[in-house]
Amino acid sequence: MLSTRYDPKSIEKKWYDYWLEKGFFTPKGKGEKFSIVIPPPNITGRIHMGHALNITLQDIVVRYKRMKGYDVLWVPGEDHAGIATQNAVEKFLLKTEGKKRSEIGREKFLEKTWEWANEYKEVIKRQIMALGASVDWTRERFTLDEGLSRAVRKVFVDLYKKGLIYKGKYIVNWCPRCKTVLSDEEVEHKEEEGKLYYVRYPIKDSDEYVIIATTRPETMLGDTAVAVHPKDERYKDLVGKIAILPLVGRELPIIADRRVDPKFGTGALKVTPAHDPTDFLIGQDHNLDVIDIMDDDAKINENGGKYAGLDRYEARKRIVEDLEREGYLVRIEDYKHSVGHCYRCDTVVEPRIMDQWFVKTKLLAERGIKAAEDGEIQFFPKRWTKVYLNWMNDIRDWCISRQLWWGHRIPVWYCEDCGHVMASEEVPERCEKCGSTNLKQDEDVLDTWFSSALWPFSTLGWPNETEDLKRYYPTDLLVTGFDIIFFWVARMIMMGYEFMGEKPFSHVYIHQLVRDKYGRKMSKSLGNGIDPLDMIDKYGADPLRFTLSMLAAQGRDIKLDERYFESYKRFANKIWNATRFVLLNLEDFEKIDLEETDLKIVDKWIFSRLEKTVKTVTDSLESYDFNIAAHAIYDFFWKEFCDWYIEAVKPRLQSGDRRAVQNVLVSVLDQSLKLLHPMMPFLTEELWQKLPTSGESITISKWPEYDERWIFESEELEFERLMQMVRGVRNVRAEVNMPQTKKVSVAVKGERLSNEVEGYLKNLGNVQSVEYVSERPKASATAFVDDRNEVYVELGGMIDISKELERLKKKLAKLQKDREMFEKKLSNEKFVENAPESVVEETKVRLNDVKDQMERLEKIIEELE
C-alpha cells in the first residue's frame, strides 16, 4: 500500500530506468510520425532553469503525442559550444594547472577539451534524465561527432563551390579577450555612460580648422579622412580641402558622404576605415587608406607611433592628455551610447578589418522568408514571425571563421607552392593545381552555430540517405528561446531548405524567459539563479515540471519564486493521497462496463466535468497553451474530483452496493492520471501502475478521447445546484460560529429533494435531518433560495436575528445589482436587436431567476423584521 506521503526520490529513478529498459522512447517506425530534435545544451556545465523549461515543454508534447499513438522520435544531444567551452576549459586549466592554452599548444589543449567534453556530455545527459525527458538515447548526437563533422565539411565545401562561402577582408568584431572574431549576432549592445570628445583638426595651409566629435579618440591614429554630409551647408567650403591629423600630422582629405549624420556631434566625422563599420564603408567608396592600429590584445600596434604598445584605454587617456596639452581638445561631454560586448565574456569588442570567411546569406534567406510568410513554418506565439522576418529581410553576411581551437576546423587547404586554395571534405594529398604536397590547412575553426544550423538533418544521418532521414525529416516542432531565433532558428531554416530542399520543422514554439521573482534575468553574476537540479532534489522532478507548465503562458516571461514549487508539490501530494484513498476502497473491486443506469447524478456530474477537462487539456496541448492545460487538470482534480466527488461518494463506499462507484473512481482516476502524465510522468506512472486497470506503462497508454456521450448537462446543473445548497448551509454555520462537527437540522420548502440529493445534502452539509415545510420555521437562517426550493438551517437559540438580517440584506443588495444590470440590458432595444438570441435569452432567464430569488428573500426579511 502507498505511504501517506508523496516522496519523489523513491519513484523517479526507478521508473526512468524501467522506461529505458522497455525502450519506450525508441520509435517503432510504424504509423504516423512525430519528430523533434532537442536544442542541444552546451557542454559547459549544469543545465539552468531555461533548459529545464525547454526540456519540460518538449517532453510534454512528446509524451502527449506518444499517447496519442504517434510514432515519436525525440533526438537528444549536446553542442560542443566552441567559444563558450574553450573559455571554460581555459579557465579550468589556469585554475588547476596554472597554464594558458598558448603554453600547452593546440594538440594538447584539444585533448584536454575532449576530456572535458566527454565528462560534461555525461553530466548533461544525467540531468536531462533527471527531468524525465523521454528522448531516444540510442540516437544521441554531439555536434563534433564524426558524422556531424562530415556534414559540416560537406556543407562548407558545397557552399564554397556554389560561391556562397567566400574569404575576404571586411570589418569584423574582435574580442580581445577570446582573441577571435565574432559574428554580428554574437555582439551584445549595451547602453553605457561614456564621453564625447570634441577635437580640433586644423585645415592645411590656413588658420581654419574643423571640429570633430568622437567617443573613441584613440582610433584617430588610424584616421585617413574627415567626412561631412554633402548637404551640410556649414561645411560646404571645406570639402576638397585637407585637414591635418593632430599629434600625428597625417594629411586627411575632407570628403562628403551621405552616411555622415549631420546631427551627431559637430556634423564632421573623423573617418577610421580600419576600426569602425560606417567608416569602413565610407573608406571603400572613397578609396581611402586603411590603417590598422591595433593588435590582437587591443593594444596599439606599430602604426600608432609613440603610442605603440599601450592598451586601448591607456592610449585613450594619453591621447586626450596630449590633445589637451597641445590645444586640440575643445571639450568633453558626457555621452550615453551603446557599446558592443562579447556575448561570451562581456569584453568590449573592437571593430577591425580582417581576412575572414563569410557565408553569403541574401539568397539563402529568400526561401526562409517565403516559408514564414506563407505559413509553411509557423511561430508560436505568432508575433515572433515578425521578429524573424525583420532580421531575415535585413540579413547581413555571416562571418563564420573563428580564431579558436575547439570546433570544426575549416576544410580549406592552401598550397604553399602555388598559392591555390582548396576546399575539400577529405584531407587532400596534393594540390589540385600544381600537384604539390606542400599543403597547409586553414588554422581557424567554424562558428559553433554553423554546425548547429545543420542539426535537424545532420542528427538524422545526413549526408547519408538514411531511413531516419527519410522518415523523420522534416521535423514537426522546434522548442527554443527567443534569444537564439537569429543565431539558430533562422540558420537552420536556411540550411534546411538549401541542403534538404525542405523546411527543417513546421512549428517553432518560442518559450518564456525565466527570470527571478523580481523580474531580473537569472545570471551567475547576480547569483539569483534557481538551479533546477536543486529544485528536483528539494521538491521532485514532477513538481518542478508541473510548476513550469502552470507558468508557461505564451508570450510572457516567467518570474519564478521558489514558493511555487512548494505549492505544486502539494498538488502532487494531493494526487498521491486521492489515489491512496481510492486504492484503500478497492479490496473487492471488480471491473464492469458502466451502464448509464448504474450512474447517479454525482457520477454523471464528475464524468461530464472530466470529459470537458479532457477536451480543454487536449486542445490546449495542441495549441501549446501549456498553462491552460495545467490549470484545467489542476482545477478538475483538486476542486471537483477531490473536494466534491470523493467526499460525496464516501457513504456509498461504506455501503454494500459499491461496485459502480468503485468503477467510476477508478475510471476517473485512470483518465486523470493520463491527462497529468505529460506534465508529471513519474508520479502518474507510480500511481497508475497500482490501479486495477493498469497496463505495461502509462507512457504508452492511450490518451483519453473526448466523447460527447459522457457529457450530461442537466446532471451537471443539478449537482451544481446541490453544491450551492451545501455551501449555503456551511455558510450559515460559519456565520454563527457553529463548529463544523455539530450536526444541524434543515427545513426545505418547495419541491421534495430526491433521495440522492437529500443524501448529499445531509452528508456534505453535516445535516442530521431534513424536514419538508410549507413555511419558514422560526429561528432559522436562510441557506439557499431559488425558484424550486428554499433551504433553512434551524438554529434555535443560536440565531442572531440582526446578524441574519444583515447577511440576507447583503445578499439582496448583490442580487439587486445584478437585476439592475440585466434590466438595463433588456430595456435597451439595441441590445435585444443586435445581441445574439442566445445571449438575450440567457439574460432573460437570469433576470427571472434573480427576481424570483429577490422576492423570496424580501419576504423572509420582512418576516424577520
Next chain:
RNA sequence: GGGCGCGUAGCUCAGUGGGAGAGCGCUUCCCUCACGAGGAAGAGGCCGCAGGUUCGAGUCCUGCCGCGCCCA
C-alpha cells in the same frame, strides 16, 4: 531613432467581446477514519489613465503615463 511586449486582489500571475479568476499571503472555524503538504467559510479589485468603436470593452482601436526587451 525603429520595433515589440507588459501594467488585473497585498505579492506572483491566468483570463481576448456578453455574469471579475487562481496560487501564495491574510481573517475565522475544524485534530471529519486519503491528505494539516488537509478541509470549510470569508475579507480584499475605478482590470494604469483618457478618449474611441460596439447593443455590450479587463478583452478591440488611438493617445498618454510607467516598466521591460530586441534591433540600429
